[in-house]
Amino acid sequence: MNIFENNGHAIIWGDVIEALTTEIPDNSIDLVFADPPYNIGKNFNGRKDRWPSDEAYLSWCYEWLELCISKLKPTGSLYVMTATQNMPFFDIFLRKRLHILSRIVWAYDSSGVQARNYFGSLYEPILFGVKDKDNYTFNADDILVEARTGATRKLIDYRKSVPAVYNSKKVPGNVWNIPRVRYRMDEYENHPTQKPTALLDRIVRASSNPGDLVLDPFSGTFTTSSVAQLLGRNSVGIEAEETYVKIGLRRLAIREQYNGEVLRREPKIYEQQESPSQQHLAIFEGRTPWNTTSPQ
Numbered sequence: 001m002n003i004f005e006n007n008g009h010a011i012i013w014g015d016v017i018e019a020l021t022t023e024i025p026d027n028s029i030d031l032v033f034a035d036p037p038y039n040i041g042k043n044f045n046g047r048k049d050r051w052p053s054d055e056a057y058l059s060w061c062y063e064w065l066e067l068c069i070s071k072l073k074p075t076g077s078l079y080v081m082t083a084t085q086n087m088p089f090f091d092i093f094l095r096k097r098l099h100i101l102s103r104i105v106w107a108y109d110s111s112g113v114q115a116r117n118y119f120g121s122l123y124e125p126i127l128f129g130v131k132d133k134d135n136y137t138f139n140a141d142d143i144l145v146e147a148r149t150g151a152t153r154k155l156i157d158y159r160k161s162v163p164a165v166y167n168s169k170k171v172p173g174n175v176w177n178i179p180r181v182r183y184r185m186d187e188y189e190n191h192p193t194q195k196p197t198a199l200l201d202r203i204v205r206a207s208s209n210p211g212d213l214v215l216d217p218f219s220g221t222f223t224t225s226s227v228a229q230l231l232g233r234n235s236v237g238i239e240a241e242e243t244y245v246k247i248g249l250r251r252l253a254i255r256e257q258y259n260g261e262v263l264r265r266e267p268k269i270y271e272q273q274e275s276p277s278q279q280h281l282a283i284f285e286g287r288t289p290w291n292t293t294s295p296q
């Protein structure tokens with residue numbers, strides 16, 4: 001296990017159970033966001049997302065969930081994701097240990113090939129629970145959205161003595177329409193299940209305050225830690241795969257180099273090509289466009 005730290009942000013490169021057990025003190029965390037492997041056969045840089053049985057997957061999940069709960073402060077909140085078919089088991093397990101406040105549906109459209117013989121899945125569930133339902137952080141005013149009334153002009157309340165525009169802001173409901181991270185988006189990293197910053201932005205703003213400590217036990221591309229950093233929170237992220245740890249070190253500006261390698265985002269395919277004016281220059285200089293090497 002290795003730990004990298006800078007300015008209130010820590011990355012633990014190691015196994016979730018070991019890291020939670022040995023590195024995170026009990027009652028120290030304000031907010032947990034856990035986005036584990038879903039047991040659906042994804043490939044995390046060679047690490048298999050497939051357990052021998054549902055029971056084996058669930059008993060592993062119950063182990064780290066129990067640990068996460070013990071790391072939460074009495075005022076803490078936990079958000080957890082998993083595949084739709086596993087969430088009922090998480091729900092039954094967690095409702096004996098936390099107060100479940102919201103069952104959130106993260107809904108998105110997909111440009112990919114859709115199921116033709118059944119209704120394809122276009123959402124992922126998120127469970128939100130707190131330790132103490134009478135004492136937890138929820139910054140409603142920091143996450144308000146425009147209530148969609150369908151009106152094209154501002155709605156005026158004429159019953160007031162001085163007519164006033166209706167307050168059209170509201171706390172989002174439990175269906176969140178947020179696009180998935182696409183290759184062309186600036187935030188894209190090379191990871192099969194990267195979560196959007198917009199999703200974490202809402203969670204971190206709502207359920208933590210500046211200076212609070214946010215824990216993500218399956219950090220992947222370190223979306224949670226990166227959002228926490230932008231919003232002035234502190235963070236701890238755990239990740240087993242070195243390739244993804246390097247993304248975190250770069251995204252959180254903890255390291256510029258790693259084992260002699262300069263950490264930079266992989267250029268996208270279209271970024272590797274030259275612009276039309278660069279192509280003309282290349283032809284003028286006797287070079288093949290796309291080949292930036294000057295002629296000898």
Ligand SMILES: C[S@@+](CC[C@H](N)C(=O)[O-])C[C@H]1O[C@@H](n2cnc3c(N)ncnc32)[C@H](O)[C@@H]1O
Pocket residue numbers: 014015016017035036037038044047191193194195196217218219220221222223224238239240241244
């Ligand atoms: C669903 S992804 C998390 C994606 C992340 N939320 C993001 O926005 O990029 C799950 C991550 O857990 C990591 N992982 C799998 N098994 C682990 C383990 N035993 N300990 C720590 N991390 C693990 C995987 O490498 C993968 O990056």
